[in-house]
Amino acid sequence: MTPAPRRHLALVGAIWVAWSAWYVAWAVGAPAGPAAIAYLALPLGAAVGAHGVHVMIRRVPLDPVARRFWRQMLVAFALLAIGYAMLAGTAFADLSILPTMPIPAAVFVAGAFGMAMWAVGRVPLGIANRAQRLRQWLDRSIAFLGCSAVLFTFGLAPMIGAPDPWSTQALVLISLSILLAVGGITKVSYIGNGPVDRVAIRLIGLTSLVGAGVAVLSVAGGYHSAVPAQAVVMPIAPLLAAFAARRQWASTGERPRRANTWLPYLAIAAVDAPLLAQLGGHAMTGTGRLAIVATVLVNALVAVRQYVAMRENSRLLREKRASEERLRHEVTHDGLTGLANRGLFRDRLAGVLDGGDATVLLVDLDDFKTVNDSLGHEVGDHLLIAVAGTLRAATGPDGLPVRLGGDEFAVLVDDPAVDGEALAQRILDAFSGPMSEHQLLVHASIGVATAAAGTPLDTVLRDADIAMYAAKQRGKANWVRYQGGMELPQAGHARLGGELRRALDNGEFRLVYQPIVALATGHVVGVEALVRWQHPARGLVSPAEFIPAAEGTGLIVALGRFVLREACRQAAAWLAEFGPDALQKIAPNVSVRQLHDPDFVADVRQVLAETGLPSDRVVLELTESAVLRGPQVLDTLHRLHDMGIRLALDDFGTGESSLSLLQAFPASIVKLDKSFVDGIEVGEEGTAEATARQAVARAVVQLAGALGLDTVAEGIENQGQADRLRALGYTLGQGYHLARPMPAEDFRRLLAAQQRRLPAAA
Template identity: 60%
Template sequence: MRHPARHLLVTGAVAVLGMLWTVTGIGPAPVCYVFMPAGLVAAVFALRALRRDVELAPAGRRFYLLLEVAAALMAAGYVILAVAGFRSSPVLPMMPLTSSVLIGLGLLVAMVAVGGVPLGVTSWSARGRQWLDRLIAFVGCAVVLWHFGLYPMLTTENRWSTGVLAVVLLGFLFAAGAVTKVSYIPGGPVDRAAVRLVAATGLVAAAVSVLAVARSYEGAILTQAVAMPLAPLLLAAAALRQRYATGTLSARANSWLPYLAMVAADVPLAHVLFGETHLGDGIYEGRIVVGSAALVATLVSVRQWVVNRDNARLLRERAASEARFQYEATHDALTGLGNRKLFRERLDAALASTGATVLLVDLDDFNTVNDSLGHDVGDELLVAFADTLLAATGDDGVPARLAGDEFAVLVTTPGGDAAVAERIMTAIAAPISAHRLLVHASAGIASAPAGTPARHLLRDADAAMYAAKQRGKANWVRYTAGMEKPAQADAQLGGDLRRALDAGEFTLVYQPIVDLRDGRTIGVEALVRWLHPERGMVSPAEFIPAAERTGLIVPLGRWVLRETCRQVAAWAAEFGLEPLQKVGPNVSVRQLHDPDFVADVRAALADSGLPADRLVLELTESAVLRGHQVLKVLHELHDMGVRLALDDFGTGESSLSLLRAFPAAIVKLDKSFVDNIELGEEGSAAANARQAVARAVVQLADALGLDTVAEGIENQEQVDRLRKLGYTVGQGYHLGRPMDAAAMTARLAAQQRDLTAA
């Protein structure tokens, strides 16, 4: 492949030959006309090779195509001029009209090429400022070229032809326009350095006119042989530069150009005022120079005013932006209340001076709203509660949102904390938000004198709020000494749970599920137990809620599921599947929201080899009533063949309607309906009501094709009564207490021996 710099070397050689010819003077004078067209032909080939070899953007390809056309037109014009020179030798010729037209067209095409280079400016305001700067620069550049170039050519004793003057004028316009345009080209599809090289060719016109005026005959030779061949050299250099351009944009702004133009305009002004040629010698030219300098000064003043106006606007926008950032940094984006940062600043200020009273408020069971109705409804509820809190607080305090559904009020009125708490509880007694939701909240109040650390005051208020929740929620409690101990114990319990999971301190016990007709074990319910190394056996009523609050119920439930499937599969291998028709671990609502829960169930069944229809997942009504996502998970489990049991049936408000949407296979009658059911019709009204509910449940289940299990059976009389009502399966202490795996193994072995003997 030919070297990309070959055309630059050719144009450079032409320029050097022109200089050498001028110095040596070998050959006739018309030889001076050969160098310019020779260099332009080389430049045409350089531009064509660039378009052929380099993948250019559309704007770049159009720019270099126009330059190629311009160079070709001017080359043709200078060839005609060279031919005319040799014909008129030894006299230098007047520029032929055809030559003038072709060169002029070439300059016009070059102007179009430079003018079409994109500047990357899109807004009208930025475009207007840029045009103002370019106008200043154009006038400043033009007055210099006029005074030192074109005007002397017009007024010299040796009259120049109209064609030459037209070409020089176009050259001046191209020079002034190109210089001002390229100062704002950021790069991109056309390399800014390459365009500057192209623009520099326009300055050749200035050199030509100065030399021509200064030295007449010798000047014409110098321009043709020395000055003008520099233009093709610059074009070839621009083509080579574009080959290696990166296409990156420059962020530099040429703010100095208008001021440089003003200085440039002062040069001809000083020459007119203080030079050898005074104003009176060329009154019209002097007026043009003075007027142009004044115009430049005026435009610069206008530009300065625009800059000052823009700076003032930017300062206002910056102040507004800083205020907005400050607001966003100290306020909650959802509710508009102050956030934790702003609340702590206000609390620290209050504790540094007079002391403070804090009221912490937490929505009760807020996660239920998110789970059942969606997070959008939950967000709307938080906004509505924030508005309610703000209105209820009034002038007695400053509310803030700390995190999630936790809010705080810094009470500013002495002794007004109780009134604020009562107003909050009263305000949320009625439904709020667009969805008319009835919510409850628990609040804790704590006070501290000046100098108390803020973290201590917040700890006390949090302990009081915890106590309010422990007392049944939907109320407020004032902090008293020692109230933080239950909360600390609960937090410690959460830490112990994490450690217990890692240490393997949990174990499973199994309560038999029995056929009421013959006493056979036909299934088990798996129950988790925690043997603490220091506290001994910890009640599930204590650690299960803590696991729910901390989210540890998910890994704990995953372990229970896998261990249950493993153990039951081992029993099935030893005793067969007949005594293991219903194997039921309990499932938490937090597990149902775990995106990996279905995969966990599938993996537990696959690893253990337990058939899916033997696994019964027991769920409470509150877990089922958690929205579409939970129902989707339940249907996926049902489609896998896993059976679902509705535990504690009859205790909720929507038990009957649940059975239509929930793919249940088993209904478990709650223990509260079994207690005292043996008293019969002669018993109390409460016992009669329990019998009625139990009868209705079994009839409904039979109608829907569901199995029923009666829970909490404690004596034989209850077994007999339940059998009369239609129940065939039950569980309870009378039928079998929860037992470890070894005891359950012995029970199943004894049952198998009895069946074999029978």
């Protein structure tokens, strides 16, 4: 609130206080000057009030309807100030208590009343249809007649019939003020929120009661009532106007409220007052008095009955609106988190894209399924609620946070001034700490996409989804903005996923087998099963291409089931042909998605039962990232270990290897990654890099030995590497130097040749 409206209000208030004090002094006979001084209060207050309205119109941005209303009120108060200034001049000229108002002054004041009535009458009521208009005119007519009857009976009628007749100008102006009072009250009582502040216009409406107050005061005080009317009562009008201007200045737009409906009932009660006043008449009989009393009682009871019905209807309407609001909220908001849901998100996004740019942030929680699987859905729900609260707080007023479903959220930004990338980083920073009462850490991947007006809704959602997937590919807990062409690899994955399904159904996958060899003797002790795809058109497809697509589409579970069953079937056949000493272990690889599959342990048990392969001949190869996927995965691994199946930790040393991991994980075999084998054959005089690799290899074999684990060195490509690894303590190896991956028939011949050599060696 700037000082301007406060200054005008304070000045008008000071005028009223000063003239009220002057009147008290004048009334008790203290030296206060002539009665004509009373006639200065209203023109001064009206002038200050008019200036306040003028300043408000210049400085406050107003709706055209509100600006028109306040301009008309400015004219009304200016005319009022001029008219009463002329009356004050007459009062000082003849120093009478009740001077006769000059005709020009009466014209100005009448013009002021007329302009005020016109201004109030033009304020829209927001009536929607003809039925509402008819109902409101009936209510307003009842209120108008009831109020008019009271004011005429107790105000205007006694003035007309007074022994000392009032001047025509005074009677006309008092009549106009009463008309303005009644009309203003019945008008403003039905105005809800609109262009003109509802409180401001009601304050303006109250100014009309000043005239009615003057009329009643005149009847009660007669000739001498002109002084308090001019000094105390009439300056209240500009004071109310100053309050109204201040209210409009500070208006911030309240919630819409229903216009008053109680005024007709009040008018019915009010119209009984003139009727009751007739009870004292000498000519009235007892029967007539009884009829009047009965009429008043019936009117009162009808009014009470109607008022009770109105209150009940109002209560039912409020409950209906509340129910509709609740249903509307439930339809457009997520029941668990309270955020906007997918339907509201799409509606808002479509609306924004109709006329402007929009930015969408697609927020997907990383590894949320692990929380549900390991801790239960109730804990997962609590975490989702906490995530929603964090997202809401991080977004603030910059966007609309949404839960799309599951662990997928979004933020819609429709303000071009908001930087989507900065908002994405702010959200990631907010997710950096523990959440919910369970103090869980959760990370998210965010895809950011911006679309111009007219872009199809599904296009921007697709772009955000592609960017979010790219963020996950970059290591999760990250955000990526969509760039043109990003969709090409994903589209390739999607097409590849469809071909994978067909390939599984058509039997296009084959297994190849890479031997695991004893470094000292070259004897084959086991074999790793590797999957290959023989595409009918593209030929042999690299695992580096189709395995990520299988992971992304979820087909890795079905593919892994095929690999496990085929590897176990083939191993059982080799053992049946060459005897139990021919092969110690068959080692298929297992993906993270398989370990999360609740049927995985049952699948393994069923495969062993179908093929007859002993469980101690099966080694499941896992990566460190799979082992680190939470309690559910560890529970699955322990159940497999309890079945007699051995577990191998593949690519050891490349991830988050630690002693605590090996202690928690029921591993039997550790496989040294190829990256530590490359260049390890260089002697002590070699590079620092080779020395570091040797140190890591030595540490791994010593750690495994201390824990009672077997070790296998991967990626051996020459004899120097094999010799160096043997010197470091490794007994088993795998690599192209020892044997390349081969079809099942070639591996069978390798086993047959090895079996022929054994008797000769003996």
